[in-house]
Amino acid sequence: MAQEKTTYCRICEPLCGMIATVEDGELLSLRPDPHNPLSKGFACPKGIAFTEIVNDPDRVLHPLRRNAQGEFEQVSWETAMGDITRRLAAIHRRDGASAVGWYFGNPATFSAGHVMWAAMFLNLLGTPHVYSAGSQDVNQRFAASHFLYGNPVAAPIPDINRVQFLVIIGANPVVSHGSVMSSPRIREGLTAITKRGGRVLVIDPRRTETAREFDWQPIVPDTDALLLLSLLHVMFDEQLADERRLDARSTGLATIKDVAQRYSPETTAERTGIDAETVRALARELVSTERAAVYGRVGTSLGRTGTLTTALLDIVNLVAGNLDEVGGSMFGDLGIPGQRLGVTALQHVPNFAWAGRRSRIGSLPQIIGTAPASVMAKEMTTPGPGQLKAMFISAGNPVLSVPNGAELSAALDDVELFVSLDIYQNETNANADYILPTTTMYERSDFLLPFQALFTTPFKQATDAVIPPRGEAREEWVIINELVAALATTRAPLVGALHLWNRLGERIGKPWTPDRLSDLVIRIGAGGDRFGLRKAGLNLRTLTTKFPHGKIIADHLTPGQLGGIVTHRGRKIRLDAPELIAELERLDPTADPAYPLRLIGMREIRSENSWQHNAPMLLRGGRTHAARMHPLDAQARDIAEGELISVRSRHGQIALPVMVTDDIKPGVVAIPHGWGHNGTGGWTQANTAAENDLGTGGANINALISSDPKDLERLAGMANMTGVPIEVEALEQSVRAQSASQTEAFATRSDRAQIS
Numbered sequence: 001m002a003q004e005k006t007t008y009c010r011i012c013e014p015l016c017g018m019i020a021t022v023e024d025g026e027l028l029s030l031r032p033d034p035h036n037p038l039s040k041g042f043a044c045p046k047g048i049a050f051t052e053i054v055n056d057p058d059r060v061l062h063p064l065r066r067n068a069q070g071e072f073e074q075v076s077w078e079t080a081m082g083d084i085t086r087r088l089a090a091i092h093r094r095d096g097a098s099a100v101g102w103y104f105g106n107p108a109t110f111s112a113g114h115v116m117w118a119a120m121f122l123n124l125l126g127t128p129h130v131y132s133a134g135s136q137d138v139n140q141r142f143a144a145s146h147f148l149y150g151n152p153v154a155a156p157i158p159d160i161n162r163v164q165f166l167v168i169i170g171a172n173p174v175v176s177h178g179s180v181m182s183s184p185r186i187r188e189g190l191t192a193i194t195k196r197g198g199r200v201l202v203i204d205p206r207r208t209e210t211a212r213e214f215d216w217q218p219i220v221p222d223t224d225a226l227l228l229l230s231l232l233h234v235m236f237d238e239q240l241a242d243e244r245r246l247d248a249r250s251t252g253l254a255t256i257k258d259v260a261q262r263y264s265p266e267t268t269a270e271r272t273g274i275d276a277e278t279v280r281a282l283a284r285e286l287v288s289t290e291r292a293a294v295y296g297r298v299g300t301s302l303g304r305t306g307t308l309t310t311a312l313l314d315i316v317n318l319v320a321g322n323l324d325e326v327g328g329s330m331f332g333d334l335g336i337p338g339q340r341l342g343v344t345a346l347q348h349v350p351n352f353a354w355a356g357r358r359s360r361i362g363s364l365p366q367i368i369g370t371a372p373a374s375v376m377a378k379e380m381t382t383p384g385p386g387q388l389k390a391m392f393i394s395a396g397n398p399v400l401s402v403p404n405g406a407e408l409s410a411a412l413d414d415v416e417l418f419v420s421l422d423i424y425q426n427e428t429n430a431n432a433d434y435i436l437p438t439t440t441m442y443e444r445s446d447f448l449l450p451f452q453a454l455f456t457t458p459f460k461q462a463t464d465a466v467i468p469p470r471g472e473a474r475e476e477w478v479i480i481n482e483l484v485a486a487l488a489t490t491r492a493p494l495v496g497a498l499h500l501w502n503r504l505g506e507r508i509g510k511p512w513t514p515d516r517l518s519d520l521v522i523r524i525g526a527g528g529d530r531f532g533l534r535k536a537g538l539n540l541r542t543l544t545t546k547f548p549h550g551k552i553i554a555d556h557l558t559p560g561q562l563g564g565i566v567t568h569r570g571r572k573i574r575l576d577a578p579e580l581i582a583e584l585e586r587l588d589p590t591a592d593p594a595y596p597l598r599l600i601g602m603r604e605i606r607s608e609n610s611w612q613h614n615a616p617m618l619l620r621g622g623r624t625h626a627a628r629m630h631p632l633d634a635q636a637r638d639i640a641e642g643e644l645i646s647v648r649s650r651h652g653q654i655a656l657p658v659m660v661t662d663d664i665k666p667g668v669v670a671i672p673h674g675w676g677h678n679g680t681g682g683w684t685q686a687n688t689a690a691e692n693d694l695g696t697g698g699a700n701i702n703a704l705i706s707s708d709p710k711d712l713e714r715l716a717g718m719a720n721m722t723g724v725p726i727e728v729e730a731l732e733q734s735v736r737a738q739s740a741s742q743t744e745a746f747a748t749r750s751d752r753a754q755i756s
């Protein structure tokens with residue numbers, strides 16, 4: 001008989017409540033949970049379509065080994081793990097920990113067991129080759145927080161519930177549903193701001209789905225740091241800032257004032273495309289509105305100076321009197337005693353500290369234990385001590401998501417051992433020696449551990465698995481424990497200690513599992529039972545059984561968190577770190593007349609990065625990958641709507657259809673990433689689309705992006721994926737008529753109507 005189970009979605013950050021209908025261990029359907037106190041019956045098309053992913057006939061359900069002919073064949077877990085652990089141990093014994101590497105992709109963060117076990121294993125192993133999607137996403141946030149607060153994991157989030165003036169710079173929450181903030185029903189949250197008489201301003205090169213609903217200010221890509229410096233200039237110049245208060249809360253104010261002095265809005269206007277009076281008015285409004293915040297995301301992460309830009313976002317909030325204040329940019333509170341001491345201690349651990357290690361290739365700093373993924377390929381192909389020889393990739397598709405996928409794909413083909421942990425055959429693991437099948441989110445229990453401090457309304461939810469693992473799928477942490485056991489016998493004393501800990505737990509009947517870790521965090525943290533000290537407090541069991549729809553911990557974020565966050569001397573925010581100041585010299589790139597246009601990224605409502613192009617529900621309406629460009633730029637190049645265009649940068653070339661639209665700043669071209677399914681993966685739907693003559697399986701935008709260490713952002717090794725100089729031309733006149741009609745259908749049906 002069919003049964004309904006309460007759970008939550010773990011695709012993106014709002015973590016919306018879901019009701020799963022299950023029969024005989026099979027997932028029949030998903031619908032939004034009307035009783036989840038935050039998402040209240042909302043879910044997006046990706047969340048609903050996940051049934052098709054769990055049950056996808058293309059899913060990898062058994063361990064696969066690549067044979068001499070290059071084909072995958074099914075093997076037993078025993079055979080796969082026996083061979084993998086033997087080869088891994090041999091490589092480790094011969095070349096040490098620095099021959100072993102791991103890349104974990106975005107979905108890893110959405111599984112407490114996966115991300116924590118991978119981090120624990122790799123840290124204890126001591127390899128510098130730890131990579132993640134972070135250097136294409138959010139590592140600049142950690143680096144900025146390191147410099148400002150001495151605390152890389154502190155991330156301010158806008159107080160959506162109470163803000164009256166929200167400036168969104170380089171984020172599109174109506175489509176992305178919010179990032180580096182967990183705020184279910186974000187569209188409604190934003191609309192509520194205007195309903196209560198406030199204002200939302202979107203500063204973005206494209207009139208995005210969010211910008212269409214609120215006020216839009218276009219900007220030249222990758223000039224946000226200049227805009228933010230000009231805002232500071234006006235705040236100091238017009239004496240809007242409360243300097244005495246600033247002095248009490250921060251160090252380095254004189255330096256920042258001095259720097260801002262050089263960036264009057266009159267001098268930056270031409271570069272940002274925003275006139276001086278608009279900037280002056282914006283600065284005044286940010287200071288005079290009692291509850292105001294600026295919030296930036298991927299658009300401010302991926303420029304040439306992402307760390308500096310992100311630090312400036314916080315500094316603008318601070319100077320305007322909006323940081324750590326009600327209705328401003330606030331910090332979530334984990335409620336864990338001793339957090340500050342813990343972070344201070346971690347800052348002295350080389351594996352964790354900023355630049356505690358630098359990459360062998362490019363000498364780029366690590367941040368929270370991870371190195372820039374852009375250098376992964378060269379770390380595999382460059383001989384010498386520390387060469388990466390055994391590579392694990394879990395929940396990632398870096399051949400599409402990291403710059404220069406062709407280079408990476410070739411490098412992966414040559415490493416001694418390449419093991420993928422995934423639910424699919426994708427473009428990356430096409431070259432793997434083994435693909436190990438893992439569970440999807442609904443086949444495991446979980447707690448939203450990594451997102452605890454990011455909820456705009458403090459919230460906790462935990463879930464049991466709603467169905468057993470399909471086929472022979474296993475959870476990542478279970479696989480990692482086997483690797484731990486294998487390396488415990490080689491030259492890895494700390495891994496050995498972890499193995500003993502695991503063994504001990506098993507022996508006393510209390511194995512160390514993700515659930516146990518979650519229970520610990522829940523009990524110690526805000527609202528927890530502190531092991532009996534707080535009578536009505538939570539633990540994992542009470543959270544799952546008494547509050548299956550989740551529990552709101554507090555109605556609002558609490559101001560005044562900085563004292564518990566900042567680890568710098570005197571608990572003062574540091575505004576003048578020399579590393580940040582040095583980034584100012586990178587603000588003005590030299591223009592190259594051969595590449596006059598600027599490339600930006602964008603996300604689509606029915607895609608999640610590269611991995612949801614195989615669900616029929618999400619592909620409806622003849623969806624295709626397309627670039628967006630302004631009519632003026634199209635006319636100048638004699639390009640018509642729907643035509644196939646060639647997009648070239650200094651680093652590569654791709655072809656795809658174009659949509660000509662006024663909703664973008666002239667001189668800018670927007671292209672979604674995560675496409676470029678070329679038949680090497682096992683995604684039948686996505687690859688069938690690729691075989692169509694229009695190339696509608698899409699193109700890999702990251703072929704246009706440089707993986708050269710000298711082109712990476714310097715403080716967090718961020719890939720430079722926005723504002724990239726490009727040129728565009730018509731590819732073939734002959735397909736014009738054919739493609740125009742199809743792209744138009746896509747434009748009306750999926751780009752506009754599907755926003756929910």
Ligand SMILES: Nc1nc2c(c(=O)[nH]1)N[C@H]1C(S)=C(S)[C@@H](COP(=O)(O)OP(=O)(O)OC[C@H]3O[C@@H](n4cnc5c(=O)[nH]c(N)nc54)[C@H](O)[C@@H]3O)O[C@H]1N2
Nearest residue numbers: 170171172176179221222297298299603604607608609722
């Ligand atoms: N539907 C859907 N939702 C998703 C995802 C998805 O793939 N699909 N991915 C998830 C992931 S992994 C993440 S990290 C989040 C990201 O969440 P967001 O950051 O909110 O999403 P993006 O669409 O990347 O928004 C970036 C915006 O920055 C703008 N932009 C680009 N360059 C610049 C610039 O130089 N300056 C300024 N001011 N703006 C710029 C782009 O036009 C775009 O509108 O979304 C998550 N949610």
Ligand SMILES: Nc1nc2c(c(=O)[nH]1)N[C@H]1C(S)=C(S)[C@@H](COP(=O)(O)OP(=O)(O)OC[C@H]3O[C@@H](n4cnc5c(=O)[nH]c(N)nc54)[C@H](O)[C@@H]3O)O[C@H]1N2
Nearest residue numbers: 105106107136137395396397401421422601609610611673
């Ligand atoms: N040009 C450009 N490039 C970008 C971006 C951009 O804005 N522009 N955005 C960047 C960002 S923000 C991100 S987060 C990255 C994403 O980059 P990645 O994380 O490398 O790639 P995804 O496409 O998210 O691939 C996720 C993989 O995980 C698998 N998977 C899904 N669920 C699970 C699971 O539970 N367990 C396991 N083991 N596997 C699972 C999927 O099958 C898929 O193969 O892309 C980055 N790349």
Ligand code: SF4
Nearest residue numbers: 009011012016044047
């Ligand atoms: S917005 Fe969609 S994909 Fe993201 S958590 Fe909610 S239902 Fe899942």
Ligand SMILES: [Mo]
Nearest residue numbers: 106133136137
């Ligand atoms: Mo991301």
